[in-house]
Amino acid sequence: MSLLDHLSAKLNAISAQSLTRSLRRADNGTASRQRINGHELLMFCSNDYLGLAAEPAIAEAIAEGARRWGGGSGASPLVSGHSAAHEAVTETLARWYAPYIPQARALGFCTGYMANLAVVTALGDEHTEIFSEQLNHASLIDAARLAKAQVTRYGHADVTALRALLAASTAKVKLIVTDAVFSMDGDLAPLPELLALAEAFDAWLIVDDAHGFGVLGEKGRGSLEHFGLCSERLILVGTLGKAAGLSGAFVAAHATIVDYLLQSARNFIFSTASPPAIEHALLTSFELIDGPVGVARRANLVTLQARLRDGLLALIDQHPRLGWTMTDSATPIQPLIVGGNAEVMALATALEAAGLRVPGIRPPTVAAGTARLRITLCATHTQADVDMLLAALERAAAAQERAA
Ligand SMILES: *Cc1c(COP(=O)(O)O)cnc(C)c1O
Numbered sequence: 001m002s003l004l005d006h007l008s009a010k011l012n013a014i015s016a017q018s019l020t021r022s023l024r025r026a027d028n029g030t031a032s033r034q035r036i037n038g039h040e041l042l043m044f045c046s047n048d049y050l051g052l053a054a055e056p057a058i059a060e061a062i063a064e065g066a067r068r069w070g071g072g073s074g075a076s077p078l079v080s081g082h083s084a085a086h087e088a089v090t091e092t093l094a095r096w097y098a099p100y101i102p103q104a105r106a107l108g109f110c111t112g113y114m115a116n117l118a119v120v121t122a123l124g125d126e127h128t129e130i131f132s133e134q135l136n137h138a139s140l141i142d143a144a145r146l147a148k149a150q151v152t153r154y155g156h157a158d159v160t161a162l163r164a165l166l167a168a169s170t171a172k173v174k175l176i177v178t179d180a181v182f183s184m185d186g187d188l189a190p191l192p193e194l195l196a197l198a199e200a201f202d203a204w205l206i207v208d209d210a211h212g213f214g215v216l217g218e219k220g221r222g223s224l225e226h227f228g229l230c231s232e233r234l235i236l237v238g239t240l241g242k243a244a245g246l247s248g249a250f251v252a253a254h255a256t257i258v259d260y261l262l263q264s265a266r267n268f269i270f271s272t273a274s275p276p277a278i279e280h281a282l283l284t285s286f287e288l289i290d291g292p293v294g295v296a297r298r299a300n301l302v303t304l305q306a307r308l309r310d311g312l313l314a315l316i317d318q319h320p321r322l323g324w325t326m327t328d329s330a331t332p333i334q335p336l337i338v339g340g341n342a343e344v345m346a347l348a349t350a351l352e353a354a355g356l357r358v359p360g361i362r363p364p365t366v367a368a369g370t371a372r373l374r375i376t377l378c379a380t381h382t383q384a385d386v387d388m389l390l391a392a393l394e395r396a397a398a399a400q401e402r403a404a
Helices: 003-016 056-069 077-081 084-097 112-123 138-146 159-168 191-200 223-227 255-264 276-290 292-318 341-353 383-403
Strands: 033-036 039-043 104-109 128-133 150-154 173-179 203-208 234-239 249-254 333-339 371-376
Touching (some): 039 383, 104 112, 104 255, 112 203, 112 249, 112 255, 128 138, 128 159, 150 159, 159 173, 159 191, 173 191, 191 223, 276 292, 292 333, 292 383, 333 341, 341 383
Parallel strands (some): 173 203
Antiparallel strands (some): 104 249, 234 249, 333 371
């Protein structure tokens, strides 16, 4: 069979399940509004939770960084790619996380996918058992597959099951691996309970805070600040392409762990360092996250979340026959679970016709039968924006009910 025939058959099977994905080309930068095919769409899909990607101070900082440092970093960090800008970023992060992780140091990566790959493959050696939460991000799942460690999955937020698995484990090193905020559900992992288990069973806790960094906690330090955790057993991965509005990621952990990553994580050693201009701009992003702009935007997110949740609850109440549900989310990720793949895509299409962009999320990203609109809020949305989404959803719900 030719490869092309083989792939065409697989593509046809994807299409038959309403699972075809496609790229949409935007004609301006990300913000709460984006121009696509000449139409201005109000967006509820970005992970730029604080609206910093469109912040003029960030664009100016990239330009200033480029004037000072030029374009790319030219090499991997251990060769010649590590600049003073990179170091200022990791030093700031080490300072930020020192209250939560004693003797914290930080190491930078180009993406969160890379940071997860590094930490899980470097620490997950043949002496290790990885305890992996069921709803973990794809990058953590892929990293666990690549690691030499034995991998054991535990159910979503199932602390009791995890306790039994830890108690039964004879591995020399135990690593619990979890998202802090689940990216398709918006709920928080029970981190205090997970850390208590780590302490009771001599395990270590890898926390992927991609959606908590910048958003949760008074200062935006994320889920560790939100829960007020402190332990040398915490290994934090944060990403800088979401609320920080730029790109990149970091691992913050005890100095010995970070030193070991630097010595041994293959995708840290064998990959070009991020452009220094981006690192330079990250310092501006950190100032914004840390200062009054961050405080005000996080407060606005909380207000918008409450308004959206109230509206969605009322909508679900008024249309019980549709069987829509919500998750228990206290974050800017507020999914509306619709069920079927075709139904969710029809809903997304109806919203787009009303000038709103909300992505339909289907399997395998989420479990079969739980296709959903993944509504995300941005601090630069207004209450009127949220009301516009709710009104469009109300019209779409009434139409789906009539059609059913
Ligand atoms: C987005 C995301 C990542 C990957 O981060 P990138 O910087 O986009 O590669 C990792 N984990 C979670 C939970 C994410 O949502």
